[in-house]
Amino acid sequence: MISRYLTVVTALLLAVAADADEFNATGIVRDAVNHWRGLASDSVITMVIHRPDWERTMTIRAWTKGDDRSLVRVLEPRKDRGNSTLTDDNSMWSFSPKVNRVIKIPSSMMGQSWMGSDFSNKDVARADDIVDQYDHSILGVEEVDGITVYEIESVPHEEAAVVWGREVLRIREDHVVLTHRFFDQDGELVKTLTSLEIGEMGGRVIAQQQRMSKTESPDEWTEIQVVSVNYDVDLKDSLFTLSNLRNPRD
Numbered sequence: 001m002i003s004r005y006l007t008v009v010t011a012l013l014l015a016v017a018a019d020a021d022e023f024n025a026t027g028i029v030r031d032a033v034n035h036w037r038g039l040a041s042d043s044v045i046t047m048v049i050h051r052p053d054w055e056r057t058m059t060i061r062a063w064t065k066g067d068d069r070s071l072v073r074v075l076e077p078r079k080d081r082g083n084s085t086l087t088d089d090n091s092m093w094s095f096s097p098k099v100n101r102v103i104k105i106p107s108s109m110m111g112q113s114w115m116g117s118d119f120s121n122k123d124v125a126r127a128d129d130i131v132d133q134y135d136h137s138i139l140g141v142e143e144v145d146g147i148t149v150y151e152i153e154s155v156p157h158e159e160a161a162v163v164w165g166r167e168v169l170r171i172r173e174d175h176v177v178l179t180h181r182f183f184d185q186d187g188e189l190v191k192t193l194t195s196l197e198i199g200e201m202g203g204r205v206i207a208q209q210q211r212m213s214k215t216e217s218p219d220e221w222t223e224i225q226v227v228s229v230n231y232d233v234d235l236k237d238s239l240f241t242l243s244n245l246r247n248p249r250d
Helices: 002-037 121-125 242-246
Strands: 040-051 054-065 069-076 084-088 091-096 101-104 134-144 147-156 166-172 177-183 189-201 204-214 221-231
Touching: 002 134, 002 147, 002 166, 002 204, 084 242, 091 242, 101 242, 134 166, 189 221
Parallel strands: none
Antiparallel strands: 040 054, 040 221, 054 069, 069 084, 084 091, 091 101, 134 147, 147 166, 166 177, 177 189, 189 204, 204 221
């Protein structure tokens, strides 16, 4: 009887420990997403798309508000100026001044390349699907230069409409993501986002320079460099509308 009781207690303790680990891991991922995006943000970013035989540089302005709205607009080069992407809740639209047309991006294309880069439409949207549609667990904890770093595995729910089989992140205790690895449904590593430079901007420590690289084509990559960023700014709701997407008033 005592043995059976101890077995039940042990099982309950293990279940509680597993729930606590899940809660902590989810909180770490959520804090990292919120830290990068903020309650509202206004940033200017340089993006370099590198290929073996050519390289292209773009300057982008991006605004975010809450956990479901973002607007990304190309400033340079001149030929791409005005190309924009709007995200509101689970919907995404793109606008091209050349054809003067707004196109709604279907969910099936959220994993496609944005502007020919190694970042997907979903990456640009800065969506928090990884928080809500994934189960998270801590794989390990280590100290790097005196800073605690958590390695977290994120596995999507069975019904989640995502392209990745799993994602693995290394997140510092100050919420900065060091690496973010994306694996396909067969468990093969497809691409990796690596923070190359970390520093203080906009009143917080962030990854100032990051590179997204392909596993099968290591000489193909895209780097983003944060030029400026302001957090918790007062942004009007009208900024995140189809009308402003087509006819910018910012």
